[in-house]
Amino acid sequence: MSAAGRLRSLHVPGTPLLLPNAWDAASARLVEQAGFPVVATSSAAVAxxxxxxxxxQAPVGEMLAAAARIAAAVEVPVTVDAEAGYDLPPAELAERLLGAGAAGCNLEDTVPGAGLRDVAEQADYLAAVRAAAGDALVLNARVDVFLGAQDQAAVLDEAVTRARAYLAAGADCVYPILVRSAEVLREFVEAVSPAAVNGNLRPGGDLAELADAGVARVSLGPGLWRAQQSWLADQLAALKPA
Incomplete structure (x- = not known):
């Protein structure tokens, strides 16, 4: 089975694939050594x-070079947070991700500095990436309408509309990032069922609650990076001369 096929097979609603996101070859090796079957990257942590x-904000060449080093360091499939596609044409993005050794990627529907991309435009972009990559990339389409929404229930319908459009365009999974309400997440999962949904495990969050909502994969995002940076800052503070 191909790396993408192995990654795709691990998306099981209710029994989610847990993804501790890495940022370099060393952290990726630790994820693999701990027994996780997939390594995911965090764009925030890598950048x-x-x-x-x-x-x-980071040059695309540097981001993809980091992804390539991560993929070369482990034997398990690697899925890359490719942000909004780095302004690359979809065929070029697919080619460069595959060249870096990626088995999957996240693609968000927010364009930095410009806000949410039109749903049809984003669906067309995803469809073009799918056409270029075939089955060699697992596409995780991020749905960003919950970000900053004061009333997340009020944007649920728009999130579902976007998710269904992205799935119809060829996405394997949809990612309603940072849904705070377990009930809203459950309603989203039910609305797009049987499609795979990516949830977030926030600090202090409950993995069992996410599994009960029916998600098929769970990301930690930059959580481990932030925790490592906090630990390092504490160590340095303790070592600082009086």
Missing amino acids: EALGFADGQ
Whole structure:
């Protein structure tokens, strides 16, 4: 089975694939050594480790080179957070991701500095990536309408509309990022069923609750990176001369 096929097979609603997101070859090896069957990258963590802010501020060549180093360091499939596609034509994005050794990718529907992309435009972009990659990439289409929404229930219908359009365009999974309400997440999962849905495990979050909602994969995002940075800051503070 191909790496993408193995990744795709692990998307089981109710028994989610847990993805501790890595940022370099060393952290990816630790994820693999801990027994996780897939390594995912976090764009925020990778960018910050390279000295840049998240949101496509890092040069695309550096981001993809980091992804290639991660993929070369492990035997398990690697899925890459490709942000909004780095302004690359879809065929070029697919080619460069596959060239880096990626088995999957996240693609978000927010364009940095421009806000949410039109749903039809995003669906067309996803369809073109799918056409270029065939089955060699597992496409996880991020749905960003919950970000910053004061009333997340009020944007549920728009989220479902976007998710269904992205699935129809060829996405394997949809990712309603940062849904705070377990009930809203459950309603979203039911509305797009039987499609795979990606949830977030936030600090102090409950993995069992996400599984009960029916998600098929769970991301930690930059959580491990943030925890590592916090630990390092504490260690440095303790070592600082009086």
